[in-house]
Every structure is written in C-alpha cells, then in structure tokens.
Amino acid sequence: MIISLQDLKPAEKQYYLQHIIAPRPICFASTIDVEGNVNLSPFSFFNIFSSNPPVVIFSPARRVRDNTTKHTLQNVLEVPEVVINMVTYDMVQQTSLASCEYPKTVNEFTKAGFTMEKATVVRPPMVKESLAKMECRVMEIKSLGEMGGAGQLVICKVLVLHIDENLFEDVPADEVMRKLDQRKIHHVARLGGDWYCQVNEHNLFKVIKPSTSLGIGVDALPAHIRNSKILTGNNLGLLANVKEIPVIEAAFNDDHLKQILQYYSINPPEMEKELHLYASSLLSDGKVQEAWQVLLSND
Ligand SMILES: Cc1cc2nc3c(=O)[nH]c(=O)nc-3n(C[C@H](O)[C@H](O)[C@H](O)COP(=O)(O)O)c2cc1C
DSSP states (O other): OOOOGGGSOHHHHHHHHHHHSOOEEOEEEEEEOTTOOEEEEEEOSEEEEEETTEEEEEOOOOOTTTOOOOHHHHHHHHSOEEEEEEOBGGGHHHHHHTTSOOOTTSOHHHHHTOOEEOOSSSSSOEETTOSEEEEEEEEEEEEOOSSTTOOEEEEEEEEEEEEOGGGBOSSOOSSSSOOBOGGGOOBEEEOSTTOEEEOOTTTOOOOOOOOSSOOOOGGGSOHHHHTOSSSOHHHHHHHTTSSSOOOOOTTOOOHHHHHHHHHTTTOHHHHHHHHHHHHHHHHHTTOHHHHHHHHHTTO
C-alpha cells in the first residue's frame, strides 16, 4: 500500500505516523505558569538532538480534534523552563492518567498521585518517583503550523541531570565517569494507538559498534555467501563487518564442521546448505570468526 499523506485527514496522518515511528521515549514534562500553576503532561514526540550543547526537543501539538493548544505549551511560553522526567514501567498508568485534560488550574501531580520535588535551578517541580530527570531551560519554541495536529517544538537545553543511584552499575568502574546499567532503566515507550512497550533484560540486546577500520561491506562478500538462501540479512551484516576477508586457519579444529565435510562430500549443494546453517547458528551466538572459517571451508 502506498499512502500519499496529502490525501489523508489529520487524524489518519497521525494514526499511520504514530504506528510506524515507534517506539518513542516519553517526556513527562513539568511546567509552571506565571501565576505558579503547575502542570504535568506526557509527550512522546520527544528525543535528544544534540549532546554538546545538550539539547532535547518535545512537541505539545495543537489538538487534532479542535485545534486548541496544550497547557504545557502555554506554560513554556510564559515561563521558559521545564523538568523532563523519564517514564519507567512502574509509572506508566499514572503517567497516562496525567494526560487527562484537566482544567489549567488543576495540578496533575495531585491527580496522578505523584510527588513534587523541588528542582535546583528551574521553577517547575520534578517528579520524585521518576528515576531520571532533566532540569531544562527552553531555548526556542518553533511552531510547525497553525492547523490541528501541528507540532510545536519546545527546544530545551538540559542544565542539570538527576539520576537515581540504583541505575548505576553495581561495581564502580575504575574510570572517573560512573557507568549506567541500561538493564536497570526500565523505560517504557509509546507506539501507535494504545500500544506501549517495556524495555527490560528480556528484550534488550547488543549490536557491537562497527570498528573504526571500515567493514568490507555486503557487496564484497563472496557470491556464495552474499546470495545464500540460508544466511539472513543480520548474518550478512555481521560477516561484512570484518575489515578484510579472513584467511583459512589450519588450526581451526571443529568437530561439527569435520562431520559436515565428510558426510556431504558427495553432495556439494547439500554441503553448502549445511555449512550455511551451521555458520548461521554460530553467528547467532556472536561467533563471527568461527562462522567465517566454516563458510571458507567450502571454497
Ligand atoms: C504517553 C503519552 C504520550 C503523549 N504524547 C503526546 C505528544 O507527543 N504530543 C502531544 O501533543 N500530546 C501527547 N499526548 C497527549 C497529552 O499528554 C495530552 O494532550 C495532555 O492533556 C496535554 O496536557 P496539557 O494540556 O496539560 O499540556 C500524549 C499522551 C500520552 C499518554
């Protein structure tokens, strides 16, 4: 299906884009107006855009329904300061409750049952229950339009970070900079409609950064590897990340490989299939060099 955005109603545009651009982290924004009324609302049109200067942006859009503006936007126009509280799984239902459209004078901290904690350099309070929060100064507000659904970018400079002790690695690293344990930050993120996802140890995985010496690239893989019916795109990505095609190592001594070479010697197509299956399973275990040896043994 090919969809031209100009043919869609605003709610339809929002629907498709929010399902496809996901998961999105949630900025739980605490703001204040000149009268001192506090507001707390979640926004998933949010991300980091620069680390030096440290800049994050979130977008309280004009309502698709009636084109009104959000209290959060009104507040930052009056008092250009915000605390962005990160949302973890334990907070998600209360966070959603805070997105109700309470009147401007109603403090969503109270409604959603969160505790206000004094920030150190900005006026809006922090959410005590949040494990990571950022005190920010609003640098600029960039309107993307006057229509319902138009984003209003609140561009924020992060001044102070508050990080809960429990999010750090257990054993203090020797280095000066303390390391965070990603597994301990149980983020939740927003997807399309009512869908959210939870980040935990079961769904986290690592992709080792490509080395600074460039990977050879998929186009440089031998044709029988590149055109394999068995090896997946992820398998090829790992194989192509070596800085040169490895040489066959006489010392590589692997019983399963020996068995394949002996058993299938009379049937080369079957042998190739078995070798690729074995290489694929080695790659699933992160054993790139071993997988290469298995694949090269077919040359
Ligand atoms: C998880 C979550 C994410 C949301 N993300 C956005 C968003 O990125 N932009 C937006 O305009 N509204 C978003 N909303 C809806 C606002 O939170 C909602 O309109 C809220 O009432 C705004 O409050 P305010 O008028 O007090 O600022 C989101 C709601 C939830 C629950």
